[in-house]
Amino acid sequence: MPASLNSAAFSPARTASRIAAIYLALALLWIYASDRVLVALSSDPARLTAWQTGKGWLFVIGSAALIFFLVRRALVAFHEAQTALRESERYNRTLFDQSSLGLALCRLDGRLVDVNPAFARMVGRSIEQTLDLTYWDITPECYAAQEQLQLDSLERTGCYGPCEKEYRHSDGHLVPVRLQGRLIERREERFIWSTVEDISDYKRAEIQNVEQLEELRRWHQATLGREMRIFQLKAEVNELAVRVGEPPRYLGGMSDEAAPPLSEKELTAPVRASCADAVPAGGEKPP
Numbered sequence: 181m182p183a184s185l186n187s188a189a190f191s192p193a194r195t196a197s198r199i200a201a202i203y204l205a206l207a208l209l210w211i212y213a214s215d216r217v218l219v220a221l222s223s224d225p226a227r228l229t230a231w232q233t234g235k236g237w238l239f240v241i242g243s244a245a246l247i248f249f250l251v252r253r254a255l256v257a258f259h260e261a262q263t264a265l266r267e268s269e270r271y272n273r274t275l276f277d278q279s280s281l282g283l284a285l286c287r288l289d290g291r292l293v294d295v296n297p298a299f300a301r302m303v304g305r306s307i308e309q310t311l312d313l314t315y316w317d318i319t320p321e322c323y324a325a326q327e328q329l330q331l332d333s334l335e336r337t338g339c340y341g342p343c344e345k346e347y348r349h350s351d352g353h354l355v356p357v358r359l360q361g362r363l364i365e366r367r368e369e370r371f372i373w374s375t376v377e378d379i380s381d382y383k384r385a386e387i388q389n390v391e392q393l394e395e396l397r398r399w400h401q402a403t404l405g406r407e408m409r410i411f412q413l414k415a416e417v418n419e420l421a422v423r424v425g426e427p428p429r430y431l432g433g434m435s436d437e438a439a440p441p442l443s444e445k446e447l448t449a450p451v452r453a454s455c456a457d458a459v460p461a462g463g464e465k466p467p
Contacts, residue, residue, distance in 0.1 A: 344357070
């Protein structure tokens, strides 16, 4: 990952001011020190004049060398900064293009300025086709009130979301998405930077879970009805048993598994006994 850049360290005005300050300090130091040395070495005017001329040439040559060194150093630093900046832009663009999340930059009026491939796929278009649209072209009208709330949040706090809504796909179907974003500024213009996640799979799983819960509820109701019918049948068997003078076959709360199974003879015994009681005295019993 490229190193972060401090743009202030490479500003032209600051670099030029630094070069001028260094040149001024060294020039003043040279003039003051060299004049003091020449006066100390000789008081002969002719000799001093010759030495002053030589000193001037040395000053010009030294100044040229100093300026060359300072300007070359500034240009090398500027070139390195530009190279690092280009590498940073390429790196960030790679992350932008390869992100699985949809990324979009739009103006406050809704015009899309930049989108990545994931965002374009969500709306079923190419990047070029998507950039011809506005934010409102892919947002159904039913979300107008919600969108206004998010715009109000942007103005108050500088960010919005996360929230859920739908995008209109090029083939007409709606794509559920979850998005959030913030205000950013570029070249003294404000933009909305949004991160968008396609939650179609999540919504499908949510619908399946609801359907499965509904199916379980229906099975529960059906099973509960069956159990109630079993309790009713047990009560009827107990009632018949009491009518023929036998103890109840099922105790309260006893399940089918708790009681031993009835044989065919035991199941029909109360009925046979009831029929026997119904035969008149001296009459023949039915075969």
